[in-house]
Amino acid sequence: MQAVILAGGRGTRLLPITRTIPKAMIPVCGRPFLEYQLALLKHHGVTDIILCTGYLGEMLESHFGDGSRLGVSIRYGRESHQLLGTAGALQNVERLLDEEFFVTYGDGYLAMDYQRAMTYFRERRRLGLMVVYKNRDRYERSNVVVRGHFVAAYDKHHRLPEMEYIDFGVSILRKEALRHVRPGQTSALEELHADLITQHQLLAYKTRRRFYEIGSPQGLSEFDALVRAGRKRASRPDRVLVQ
Numbered sequence: 001m002q003a004v005i006l007a008g009g010r011g012t013r014l015l016p017i018t019r020t021i022p023k024a025m026i027p028v029c030g031r032p033f034l035e036y037q038l039a040l041l042k043h044h045g046v047t048d049i050i051l052c053t054g055y056l057g058e059m060l061e062s063h064f065g066d067g068s069r070l071g072v073s074i075r076y077g078r079e080s081h082q083l084l085g086t087a088g089a090l091q092n093v094e095r096l097l098d099e100e101f102f103v104t105y106g107d108g109y110l111a112m113d114y115q116r117a118m119t120y121f122r123e124r125r126r127l128g129l130m131v132v133y134k135n136r137d138r139y140e141r142s143n144v145v146v147r148g149h150f151v152a153a154y155d156k157h158h159r160l161p162e163m164e165y166i167d168f169g170v171s172i173l174r175k176e177a178l179r180h181v182r183p184g185q186t187s188a189l190e191e192l193h194a195d196l197i198t199q200h201q202l203l204a205y206k207t208r209r210r211f212y213e214i215g216s217p218q219g220l221s222e223f224d225a226l227v228r229a230g231r232k233r234a235s236r237p238d239r240v241l242v243q
Contacts, residue, residue, distance in 0.1 A: 001044075001045055001046045001047070001048065001101075001102065001114065001115070001118060002046070002048040002049075002050065002097070002098045002100075002101040002102065003041055003046045003048070003049055003050070003101060003102035003103070003104060004049075004050040004052060004077075004089075004090060004093065004097070004101055004102065004103050004104070005024075005034075005037070005049060005050070005051050005052065005104055005105065005106050006052050006086050006089055006103065006104070006105050006106060006189075007022065007023070007024045007034070007051055007052060007053055007054075007057075007060060007105070007106025007107075008052055008053055008054025008055060008057065008079050008083075008089060008106075009023060009054070009055065009106070009107070009215075010054075010055045011023035011026075011055075011107070011215065013215060013216050013217070014026070014214075014215070014216070014217065014220065018055075020056075021056060021059060022053075022055055022056040022057065022059060022060060022106075023106060023107045023214065023215065024037075024060060024106035024107065025056075025059055025060060025063065026214060026220065028214070028220075028223060028224050028227050029224065029227045029228060029231065032063060033106075033107070033109075033214050033223075034060070034064065034106060035070065036109055036227070037104075037106070037108070037109055038064075038067070038070050038072055039070070040109065040110075040111060041072070041114070042070070042071050042072050044113065044114035044115060045114065045115055046102060046114055047071070047072045047073060048072075048073050048098070049067060049072050049073060049074045049075070050074075050075055050076075050077060050093050050096050050097070050101075051064070051074055051075070051076050051077070051106075052076075052077040052079070052089040052090075052092070052093060053076055053077070053078055053079070054078075054079040054083065054089075057076070057078055057079075060076075061076055075093075075096055077089060077092050077093035077096070079092065083186060084186055084187070085186040085187045085188045085189075086187075086188050086189035086190075087178075087181045087187040087188055087189045087191060087192045088181065088185065088186055088187045090103065090173070090178060090181065090189075091178050091181045091183065091187075094175065094178055097175050097178075098175070099174060099175050099176075100118070100121065100122070100172060100173070100174050100175070101172070101173060101175070102114065102118075102170060102171070102172055103170070103171045103172070103173060103189070104169055104170050104171075105169055105213075107213050107214045107215040107219075108169040108170075108211060108212070108213045108214075108215075109211075109212040109213070109214075109223055109226075110131075110168060110169050110170050110211050110212070111209050111212075112131060112168070112170065112207045112209055114170075117129065117131060117170070117172065117205050118172060120203070120205055121172045121203065121205070124149065124203055126174075126196075126201045126202070126203050127173065127174050127176060127177040127196055127199075127201040127202075128171060128172065128173050128174070128177050128192075128193065128196045128201055128202045128203065129171060129172040129173075129202065129203040129204075129205050130144070130151050130154070130167060130168075130170075130171050130193065130202055130203070130204060130205070131167075131168040131169070131170040131171070131205045131206075131207055132144050132146060132151070132165040132166065132167065132168055132204050132205065132206055132207070133165060133166055133168045133206070133207055133208075133209070133210065133211060134164055134165055134206070134208075135164070135165060135166035136164050139166070139210065139211070140166060141159065141166075142163040142164055142165055142166045143155055143156050143159075143163055143165075143166055143167060144163060144164075144165040144166060144167055144204070145160055145162040145163055145164075145165070146164075146165050146204040146206070149203055149204060150197075150200060150202060150203060150204055151193070151197055151202040151203070151204045152197065153197065154167065154190065154193050154194065154197060154202075156190065165204070165206075166211075168207055168211050169211055169213070171189070171193070173192075177192065177196065177201075178192075180192055180195045180196070212226060
């Protein structure tokens with residue numbers, strides 16, 4: 001299975017740490033965050049990785065190379081002159097994409113059953129799927145309305161009374177869905193999701209596991225605590241933290 005990891009952001013909420021390193025390279029217990037994410041994906045059979053880089057992306061390429069040291073294959077999509085946005089970054093690597101692929105972010109540790117989610121997606125033959133978590137505003141403000149098997153609304157800025165779920169940070173797309181992205185223009189993944197919702201093409205896949213992220217100081221602290229707790233239980237240093 002294949003995953004695109006969007007890791008081009010500047011990480012402004014983590015300044016001054018991110019003044020000299022990209023978010024995905026922030027050390028957690030002595031290892032760059034992205035190593036934990038790659039170990040999780042590998043554990044679930046996702047070993048073909050497309051890493052979309054931007055800010056200080058050369059540091060990621062220098063450290064991770066082709067991924068063979070970690071048991072995965074990594075190829076890169078670079079944004080060097082123009083910021084393309086999260087959907088634009090996908091279109092930028094279209095030539096590398098399988099017909100169906102996961103999309104996730106370079107600052108999220110998102111433990112779930114990736115194989116089961118992909119099977120669910122393939123059986124229903126829609127253009128997209130969003131993994132959602134019944135958050136009820138617990139960790140961040142909920143932003144998704146789910147009706148039946150589908151995402152009925154998704155908005156990070158405007159609250160609707162039915163919003164109990166939150167975008168977990170993992171999507172699945174068919175390559176065909178990228179026809180909705182305007183070539184050469186900045187475009188966000190949220191815009192693509194909105195188009196798919198309008199066409200009744202965005203499935204909702206529910207997970208009961210909470211998400212972890214390092215995009216904020218609080219999130220980084222929580223993930224650090226998770227790693228430390230996992231190391232107390234682990235018999236080897238590269239053990240997946242949450243299976």
